[in-house]
Amino acid sequence: MFGPVQITSGGLEIREFQPQDADQVAAFVAADDRTALPPGSPPTVADVNGWLAGTVRRRLDGDGVLLAIADAASGEIVGSIGLRDIDWKAGRGEIGYGVLAGRRGQGHASTAARVVGRWALTDGGMRRIQLRARLANVASLRVAEKAGYQREGTLRMADWDGEKAHDMAVFSMVTTDVEPGDATR
Numbered sequence: 001m002f003g004p005v006q007i008t009s010g011g012l013e014i015r016e017f018q019p020q021d022a023d024q025v026a027a028f029v030a031a032d033d034r035t036a037l038p039p040g041s042p043p044t045v046a047d048v049n050g051w052l053a054g055t056v057r058r059r060l061d062g063d064g065v066l067l068a069i070a071d072a073a074s075g076e077i078v079g080s081i082g083l084r085d086i087d088w089k090a091g092r093g094e095i096g097y098g099v100l101a102g103r104r105g106q107g108h109a110s111t112a113a114r115v116v117g118r119w120a121l122t123d124g125g126m127r128r129i130q131l132r133a134r135l136a137n138v139a140s141l142r143v144a145e146k147a148g149y150q151r152e153g154t155l156r157m158a159d160w161d162g163e164k165a166h167d168m169a170v171f172s173m174v175t176t177d178v179e180p181g182d183a184t185r
C-alpha cells in the first residue's frame with residue numbers, strides 16, 4: 001500500500017482526491033472537461049462519490065495513487081497527477097498528469113511531476129518512475145525534462161489512438177537521482 005500524499009510546493013497542494021472534492025469533480029464531469037481528472041474518471045455525475053471512495057482504496061491496495069493538483073490558496077483543482085501500473089517486486093510505476101487548459105504554462109505540471117516523482121522514490125517505496133509521452137506532445141516532453149526525468153529513448157509505435165500508432169518518448173526518475181530530503185522540493 002501507499003501512505004497518504006500531501007505535498008505543498010510552488011503554490012500548489014498535491015494531495016489525494018477526497019470526498020470534499022465531490023462538487024468540483026462533478027462540475028468537470030458535467031462539463032465533460034476531463035483534462036483535470038485522471039484516466040478512469042467517473043463517467044457520470046452519479047458516479048463521483050463512488051469514484052472518490054475508489055481512489056482511496058486504490059492507494060491502500062497499492063495499485064496506484066490519484067492526486068489532485070490544487071491551488072494551495074483557493075483549493076481550486078487545476079489538474080491531476082497519478083501513479084499507475086505499479087510493480088511492487090521491481091519497485092516500478094508510471095506517472096501521468098493533466099492540467100486544465102486555462103491553467104497551463106504556469107509550471108504546474110512540472111512542479112507536480114517533480115515532487116510526486118521524488119515522493120514515489122522516497123516515502124512511496126518505488127525504485128523507478130517511468131514517464132511516457134507521445135513525441136508530438138511537446139508540452140509533456142518539456143514537463144518531463146523540467147521535472148528532472150532523464151530521457152531514455154523512443155518506444156516506436158507504442159501508443160494507439162484507435163486509428164494511428166504514435167511513437168513515444170520514455171523518461172525515468174530513479175532512486176539514485178533523488179537526494180535525501182528532496183521529497184517535497
Ligand SMILES: CC(C)(COP(=O)(O)OP(=O)(O)OC[C@H]1O[C@@H](n2cnc3c(N)ncnc32)[C@H](O)[C@@H]1OP(=O)(O)O)[C@@H](O)C(=O)NCCC(=O)NCCS
Pocket residue numbers: 035096097098099100103104105106107108109110111132133134137138139140142143
Ligand atoms: C502537458 C501538460 C500537462 C503541461 O501542463 P503545464 O502545467 O502547462 O506544464 P508546465 O507549465 O509545467 O510546462 C509546460 C512547458 O511546455 C512548454 N510548451 C507548451 N506548449 C508547447 C509547444 N506547443 N511547443 C513547445 N513548448 C511548449 C511550455 O512553454 C513550458 O515550458 P517552459 O516552462 O520551458 O516555457 C498540459 O499541456 C496538459 O494537460 N496537456 C493535456 C494532457 C497531457 O498531454 N498529459 C500528458 C500526457 S503524457
